[in-house]
């Protein structure tokens with residue numbers, strides 16, 4: 001198979017992945033409407049008592065568990081039973097991910113280098129990592145209620161770049177011939193994936209908070225799929241945990257980028273447009289972390305910061321790459 | 335574990351809790367922070383305000399916003415030509431925006447004010463915390479709370495025990511204390527009032543990490559600041575075959591901090607032996623046609639100690655030389671040009687660096703200035719086309735960056751070059767304001783057009799100009815055309831940057847420390863665990879409870895896991911006794 005054939009096959013595979021992500025998006029959307037329906041059926045919100053049992057200890061003596069029962073929100077308990085749609089959608093995500101991975105690997109082989117050195121490839125690898133982090137996190141937390149958000153974003157970003165950013169393979173320009181291309185860009189993209197999850201959670205957190213405050217002021221709240229997902233506090237905690245992982249990766253990105261710039265451009269920092277935006281994003285997320293620790297800012301305001309941070313990440317990737325002048329002219333578009 | 339809304343507020347203000355500003359989420363909300371009377375009171379209030387969480391947060395957000403204009407408007411530091419261009423495009427708006435320093439954002443008054451305030455707030459915030467933390471590191475875990483069951487993460491088990499309940503209870507707490515110590519907790523026994531208990535705390539490294547992070551940020555800022563004064567950046571151009579000596583006069587440009595001693599330049603020299611570059615093959619439809627890469631400036635270096643060596647400078651691979659880092663920044667063609675006057679005397683001879691106008695085709699612009707030996711000063715404005723082709727209009731262009739059909743054209747100007755007043759002039763530009771154009775353009779006289787080895791007469795019988803072939807063995811015969819190998823006919827030059835920044839290594843070290851501190855601060859949980867055993871009617875009541883100090887999603891699981899482990903150790907010991 002020639003290089004050109006491999007490139008074409010990669011393109012085809014990526015398009016297949018986009019189609020399957022779109023399918024997953026539809027099924028996740030069905031899942032949400034199903035959840036909403038379930039929420040209505042469970043009209044009388046179940047308040048389950050969770051009993052912390054000290055049982056199960058193989059003590060030879062008698063165990064008298066003392067009941068201590070914090071009241072749990074219905075939503076903290078396992079979500080709707082038999083989540084058929086969510087299961088199908090997640091399987092589709094896996095399938096799409098495998099195609100996506102295949103297409104990315106083929107692109108890398110065809111180019112004879114890592115597949116992230118122009119906009120089309122950044123988008124391809126970036127969305128691959130978002131999918132990977134989402135699917136990976138599912139092993140630990142049931143975040144399938146974020147599936148619509150994630151798959152929708154994947155379709156938009158990957159589809160958009162396949163339409164708008166596609167370029168044939170070109171050799172690397174000299175400054176990119178560096179091991180830092182592998183490390184710096186990869187870590188930055190992984191950070192983006194965690195920020196994406198956090199952003200989705202913060203959006204849902206804001207939605208939950210609105211419902212909570214409506215409820216608190218005695219207003220009627222419609223049942224919706226929000227009844228089947230964790231409450232605002234828990235969403236916020238999760239968002240925070242993903243953000244700090246992303247923040248640490250981003251800090252590393254910043255440092256690695258400076259080391260690279262010091263080799264390639266003759267200074268470690270020069271307020272080049274891309275450097276400015278990397279810094280702005282870093283400061284925004286530092287602000288988010290502080291906001292979480294500041295009275296009056298935890299909750300809605302910090303959630304907004306998480307969303308703004310991710311908007312800045314997307315802006316950095318799209319608008320800054322395409323329209324801002326600077327040394328990082330690697331979009332491959334002209 | 336779920337968070338219930340009526341979470342009992344844990345005891346505050348204990349000496350080994352990390353010190354936090356008053357508006358920290360965990361701080362006592364009742365602490366009053368309105369200005370007290372008197373100057374001192376007012377100052378203290380202002381200081382508390384400046385070092386509060388909210389101020390730090392707002393300053394961070396303002397800093398983020400303030401950095402953005404520098405990515406929208408061209409900056410003098412990064413893109414001086416862009417600033418000039420912007421000024422030409424927007425002559426009316428320029429002075430207004432320049433007045434508010436939008437073209438020098440990162441050295442502007444307002445940007446500096448923001449980061450200085452943040453810096454002061456940062457220092458003011460961490461100093462008391464360091465003092466406090468140093469004390470906390472030496473303190474003991476606090477007394478076991480009387481009502482452990484009020485804590486959110488707790489567990490109570492009751493056991494029937496053989497023998498004396500009090501002995502068994504004490505033994506259980508001994509075991510727990512040992513296990514906690516083994517798990518990295520600092521432990522303290524609090525026995526009495528009919529029960530035995532151990533109080534344990536771990537994760538002091540969380541606050542250590544947090545402080546390390548913030549201190550390292552100060553370190554980064556200070557190092558960068560010092561670097562500004564101690565560093566210099568110089569640029570120069572070296573043509574193939576010529577030598578650069580590291581002294582001020584050999585630089586075309588030099589920016590240096592106010593503490594740099596010019597006479598301390600390290601005495602090294604380098605000669606450009608050759609320059610390598612590879613171009614992607616010509617392919618008018620392909621995206622990579624003519625893309626250049628694998629640049630290498632092959633140098634002979636004479637180091638300060640007189641040692642000679644041959645080394646290449648490549649992109650991403652700067653050379654370390656006498657405390658400087660030497661970078662390959664750019665390259666171009668330097669056609670060798672000879673100008674003779676009407677009497678045939680050489681009035682100018684040299685390899686003239688031409689500035690590339692377009693990297694894909696290497697169409698380049700250069701200037702020859704003849705100061706003496708002519709009736710009046712002459713300026714030759716030249717265009718160089720490595721692979722010349724004619725456009726439909728008849729004008730020349732270059733279609734490929736390598737030397738396939740090199741062509742040089744000249745427009746000749748006569749008059750005053752404007753260099754006699756001694757003010758420095760850019761070697762790449764010709765100030766034609768007091769000169770008269772003799773050929774090209776609208777003059778009606780054809781521009782001079784030369785190929786390597788060719789000579790042409792200057793207008794008005796002023797003399798001649800020759801485009802020397804640097805590879806004379808291959809001087810083209812008039813009959814040869816396409817097959818002539820011009821690949822070595824024009825010398826190359828490189829532009830080189832020397833950078834000396836003794837603080838860069840400190841910036842890097844502090845940055846890495848900051849990252850390390852961040853990992854500790856964000857991933858090490860600070861938590862307290864208590865185990866209390868109370869003998870009661872021949873039974874033992876075992877209570878376990880945990881308290882998070884800061885973000886700690888795993889606390890509930892940790893309490894359960896510890897209780898399980900503790901009880902299984904106890905029962906294992908029991909069964910042995912049995």
Ligand code: HEM
Nearest residue numbers: 286289293355385386387390452455456459544551855856
């Ligand atoms: C130069 C700007 C600053 C940056 C980039 C920054 C960044 C950060 C980051 C990333 C954290 C998270 C690490 C951790 O939780 O331990 C943090 C925490 C913290 N920062 Fe800063 N900080 C800055 C300035 C300040 C200032 C001026 C203060 C004083 C008010 C401050 C007080 C704190 C406190 C108290 C925490 C702990 C928050 C918690 O309890 O979780 N920081 N900071």
